[in-house]
Each structure stands twice: as structure tokens, then as C-alpha cells.
Amino acid sequence: MEFENRTPDEHVNYSTEHPLKEFAWLLGGLMVALVALSFLVGAFAGEVASWLPYRYEAAVAEQVDMQLKGNAPDAPNEPAAPGEPTPAAIRKALDRIAQPLAAHMRLPEGMQIKVHYNNSEMVNAFATLGGNIVIMRGLIEAVPDENTLAMVIAHEIAHAAERHPVKHLGRAVGIGIVLSVVSAEAARTAAATATNLAATGTLLTFSRQQEREADTIGLDALVKQYGHAGGATALFPLLEASHPPEHRARLTILSTHPHAADRVTELNTLVAARGWQADGMRIPLSPTLAALQQRARKR
Amino acid sequence: MEILYFALDYFELVLFLVLLSIGFFVGRILEQKHFKSIRQRERESKNILVFAARFPPNLAQPQDCTLVCGQVVISSDYFKQFVAGLRSLVGGRFRGYESLFDRARREAVLRMKDEARNKGYKMIVNVRFETTSLTGGRQGALPSFEVVAYGTAVRPR
Numbered sequence: 001m002e003f004e005n006r007t008p009d010e011h012v013n014y015s016t017e018h019p020l021k022e023f024a025w026l027l028g029g030l031m032v033a034l035v036a037l038s039f040l041v042g043a044f045a046g047e048v049a050s051w052l053p054y055r056y057e058a059a060v061a062e063q064v065d066m067q068l069k070g071n072a073p074d075a076p077n078e079p080a081a082p083g084e085p086t087p088a089a090i091r092k093a094l095d096r097i098a099q100p101l102a103a104h105m106r107l108p109e110g111m112q113i114k115v116h117y118n119n120s121e122m123v124n125a126f127a128t129l130g131g132n133i134v135i136m137r138g139l140i141e142a143v144p145d146e147n148t149l150a151m152v153i154a155h156e157i158a159h160a161a162e163r164h165p166v167k168h169l170g171r172a173v174g175i176g177i178v179l180s181v182v183s184a185e186a187a188r189t190a191a192a193t194a195t196n197l198a199a200t201g202t203l204l205t206f207s208r209q210q211e212r213e214a215d216t217i218g219l220d221a222l223v224k225q226y227g228h229a230g231g232a233t234a235l236f237p238l239l240e241a242s243h244p245p246e247h248r249a250r251l252t253i254l255s256t257h258p259h260a261a262d263r264v265t266e267l268n269t270l271v272a273a274r275g276w277q278a279d280g281m282r283i284p285l286s287p288t289l290a291a292l293q294q295r296a297r298k299r
Numbered sequence: 300m301e302i303l304y305f306a307l308d309y310f311e312l313v314l315f316l317v318l319l320s321i322g323f324f325v326g327r328i329l330e331q332k333h334f335k336s337i338r339q340r341e342r343e344s345k346n347i348l349v350f351a352a353r354f355p356p357n358l359a360q361p362q363d364c365t366l367v368c369g370q371v372v373i374s375s376d377y378f379k380q381f382v383a384g385l386r387s388l389v390g391g392r393f394r395g396y397e398s399l400f401d402r403a404r405r406e407a408v409l410r411m412k413d414e415a416r417n418k419g420y421k422m423i424v425n426v427r428f429e430t431t432s433l434t435g436g437r438q439g440a441l442p443s444f445e446v447v448a449y450g451t452a453v454r455p456r
Contacts, residue, residue, distance in 0.1 A: 003348050003356065007341050008405065014398035019327070019382065022394055026385035 049170025050122045050163045054108035057166050061130020068116050068132055084295050085288045090117045093288040094135050094153070096148060104221035105161045107131070113157055125152050127159035129166060140289055141296040145282040147231025149289075154218035154225075161217065164210045211250070212266065219267055228280030229271045236260040310370055322377030330398060337405050344412045350424045355453045362453040369410030372433065373403040374443035383442075396442070404428065407448035420452035 049057075051059075075091075079086050094115045102113040111131040123138040134155045135149075143149040159165065206214070223229050237260075271278055285293065306313045355362060375383075379395035386393055407428070415423050429447040434440040 003350075005345060005348055007338070007345075010338075013401045015392065015394045017394065019323070019378070019395060023382050023385075026382065026389070030385060030388065252323075 045170040046167040047170075050167045052166075054110050054163075057163070058110065058130060061132065064129045065114065065132055068128075068134065081295060083182060085291050087117050088121070089288050090140075090292060091115060093286045094140075096261045096286065097150050098133065098153050098157060099292070100225050101150060101218075102157050104224040105217060106162050108163060111160065113160065115153075120159075125156050127156040127165060129169060129186075131160045131288060133157060137292070140233075140285075141293050143285070144234060145231060146285050146289075147226055147282050148234040149285070150225065151222050151232045152235055154221045155214045156218075157221070158214040158217035159206065159210070162210070162213055164206045167210075168206065202218065215263060215267060216270060219270060223271075223274075223276050226280070226283070228277035229267070230279035230282055232267050232271070233264045236264050319381060320378075321389045322379065326376035326378055330402070333355070333402050333406075337402065337409065337423065340349045340409050341405070344409060344416065346421060347412045347415055348422045349408065349426050349450070350413070350422070351426055353425045355422060355424050357455070361456045363456050364451050364453045365418060365420070366449065367411050367414040367418070367452045368422070368449040369407040369412070369414065370445065370447045371403045371410065372443065372445045373399060373406075375399060375441055377388060377441070380441055400446070402429075402445040403444070404448070407446045411448045411450065415452040418452060420454050423450040423452045426450035 094117060098113055098115045107113070113131045113133060116132060116134045118134050118136045120136040121138045122136050125133065125135045127133050133153065135153065135156075139152060140149065143152075202286050219229060219232050222232055240290045270276075284290065350356075375396065379399065383393050398401055408426075411423065411426070415421070427449055429449070431445045431447075433443045433445060
């Protein structure tokens with residue numbers, strides 16, 4: 001009897017396909033799936049977050065509130081320069097503008113507007129979780145009168161009242177959960193940065209639709225408080241001027257804020273449609289805020 | 300300089316990509332080299348017959364017999380492991396591990412044949428395979444495993 005062992009067939013037990021082909025398919029598929037899932041979860045989580053009663057938001061907001069108080073440069077109650085009003089005094093002056101405006105809006109149950117002051121050169125203000133509103137020094141220094149400042153504050157209160165920040169945070173956390181499929185580290189980072197960014201306002205870019213809503217509601221409160229719409233559009237030229245021209249072109253494309261000129265037109269149309277008085281007596285800034293402005297002019 | 304800063308900023312990502320390409324290029328070169336060597340040695344050791352049957356074909360003839368054994372410990376590479384990680388999301392053939400196991404199994408048989416040849420045998424019967432995972436179920440560890448081929452080498456007395 002004759003026996004022989006034949007050499008094994010090379011194409012049965014393993015694939016001769018190039019490994020990069022499989023790699024590309026799997027990685028590409030995963031990316032597409034993640035992007036699609038992020039969009040879905042993002043859209044959905046944002047909506048779900050805004051349906052939750054305010055008291056659930058309050059728990060997260062407490063951290064944000066503490067971070068705003070702890071990290072803000074105004075934490076020790078001393079003036080930034082000698083002769084300036086103290087941060088507490090500035091906060092109080094801002095609060096005196098904000099609270100009557102908030103009274104004209106329908107805030108979610110349990111929400112209280114808390115105004116913070118940030119000693120930053122930026123001409124900016126933002127609203128974040130828990131009815132917290134941050135006004136920056138640069139903004140106070142740029143406004144010509146209280147009415148203009150009130151419009152900005154009213155706009156930010158409207159964001160808080162409409163719960164835009166929590167919609168935004170809900171999306172960020174939802175996307176973080178999707179990322180956790182790939183890496184637990186990425187998910188942790190996403191969740192941690194979401195609360196972090198909520199406190200600094202960096203990630204809180206609202207949609208154009210939300211900005212329009214805030215404009216409309218803010219204007220309504222402004223008119224109810226001051227009796228006319230004066231100052232509502234005064235800030236936009238200032239904002240435009242504070243950005244250099246080459247920066248401005250990019251801002252129009254990238255920024256989620258509707259173009260300043262569009263907003264001015266929309267606000268004016270609204271004023272005309274509602275039959276409001278377009279302008280009236282402007283109220284000068286309170287002595288505390290005026291003192292802050294004078295210091296800036298001297299510099 | 301800017302490349303250096305980028306590398307530092309995204310250190311984890313850069314490290315991952317470096318490991319992935321090392322795994323791919325080195326792993327692929329080594330695998331092709333190994334396959335080449337396996338094929339050559341399989342041709343060379345054709346004269347040693349291997350049977351899965353329990354008894355030699357000519358049972359009437361009294362036989363000298365001894366246990367022969369070939370053992371291989373082999374490890375996956377970073378690239379194969381990463382692709383397997385992606386694959387485990389959707390399921391299907393672990394192509395990278397298939398070639399890895401094929402190499403391990405054939406290498407084990409060759410080593411077993413080597414032992415038989417060294418002892419002066421030309422036939423091995425009752426050949427069996429065993430495999431053990433060295434990594435066990437540990438998370439994140441690079442899969443490595445042992446393949447043992449063993450059988451009874453026989454020669455007419």
C-alpha cells in the first residue's frame with residue numbers, strides 16, 4: 001500500500017484578500033454609522049432635554065453656578081483696578097436691570113435669573129444652564145445707554161427662559177454617549193467638557209432659529225419695561241465694529257448668529273408690526289456701570 | 300517644528316497610528332515570510348506521513364512507537380487586533396486571525412514532524428490538536444495562543 005501527504009490547499013482556511021480592504025470597509029462603515037447616530041441622538045436628545053422639567057436641570061445647573069462663581073475672576077470681591085466699583089456692586093447694578101425684564105417673561109417653574117459679571121475685555125454676554133447669565137466687562141463698556149444693555153440682557157434671559165442651553169447640552173451629552181461605543185475615554189471627556197463649556201459659554205452657540213426667538217422675546221420684554229423699542233438695535237453696529245473686517249467676513253459664514261443687518265431689519269419689522277414706539281427716552285447707565293465705563297475711556 | 304507640536308497635542312492619536320502602521324507593515328512582512336518558510340518545509344518533510352487514524356495502516360506488523368509533539372506559541376499584532384475589534388461590532392470572518400491560526404497549526408505539525416524525523420520515524424498516527432489562549436479573557440490584551448500537535452510516531456520493528 002502506498003500513502004502520501006499532499007500539500008495543504010492554500011485557499012481554504014484563510015483569506016488571501018488584502019487586509020487593508022477589510023480595514024477600510026470596517027472603518028468607513030463605523031464612521032458613517034457614528035456620524036448618522038450622532039445626528040439622530042443629537043437631535044433627539046436636545047428635544048428630550050427641553051421636555052424635562054426645570055428641576056432636573058437645576059441639579060446640573062448648580063455645578064455650573066458654582067463654577068461661574070469659583071472660576072470667575074471676580075471671585076474675591078475686590079475691584080479690578082483702584083477706584084472701580086466692586087464686582088458685587090456691578091452684579092447688583094446688572095441685576096437691577098435684569099430682574100424687571102425677567103418678570104415680563106414666562107420663565108420655567110422654579111427658574112431664577114442669576115446675573116454674573118465677568119471681568120473680560122470681550123464684547124459679549126451669554127446665557128447658560130440654570131438661568132445663569134454672564135455679562136462681560138467689554139459689553140458694559142461698549143453700550144451707549146441702559147436700554148441697549150437691557151436689550152442684550154433681555155435676549156440672554158429669553159435664551160434661558162426658552163431653555164436653549166439645556167437643549168444644547170442635551171445634544172452634547174447624547175453625542176458623548178454615542179462616542180462611548182468607540183471609546184469610554186472619549187465619552188467621559190465629552191460629558192465633562194459639556195458641563196465645563198456650559199459654564200464658560202464656549203459651546204453654547206444656539207441655532208439661528210433660537211437666536212431669532214430670543215430676539216423676539218427679548219424685544220417684547222424691553223418694550224414692556226421701557227415703553228419703547230429704543231436701543232434694541234444699537235448694539236449691532238458696535239459688535240460689527242469690534243471685529244476687524246477680515247474677521248467679519250468669516251463670522252458671517254461660521255457664526256450661527258444671523259447676520260447683524262438681517263437682525264436689525266427683523267427687529268424693526270417686528271416693532272412696526274406690533275405698533276410699538278420705535279424710540280423714546282433713553283435711560284443713562286446707573287452710576288456704578290457708568291463709573292466702569294469711565295475707567296475704560298481713561299485707559 | 301509645527302509637526303512636533305501637532306504630535307504632542309495629539310500624542311495618543313499619533314501613538315495609535317504609529318502602532319497601527321508598525322503592526323500592519325511588520326506584521327505583514329513577517330506573516331508572508333513565515334508562510335513562505337512553511338510551504339518550503341512542508342515540501343521537504345513530505346516523506347513523513349501524518350494520519351489522523353488511530354492505528355497504522357499495517358496493523359499486523361509489530362511496531363515501535365513513541366509520542367511526538369510540536370508546539371507553537373503565536374501572537375497577534377496591533378493591526379490585526381484593531382481590525383478584529385472593529386469586526387466584533389458587526390460579526391463575520393476574523394480574516395486576520397484565520398491566517399494566524401493557519402500558520403500556528405501548520406507550524407505545529409512541522410515541528411512534530413521534525414521530532415519524529417530526529418528520532419528516526421517516518422509515520423505519525425493518531426494526530427490531534429490542542430489549543431490554549433494565553434490571554435484568556437483579559438480586556439485589551441493582545442491575543443496570543445498556543446497550538447500543540449501531537450501523535451504517535453510508528454515504525455515497523
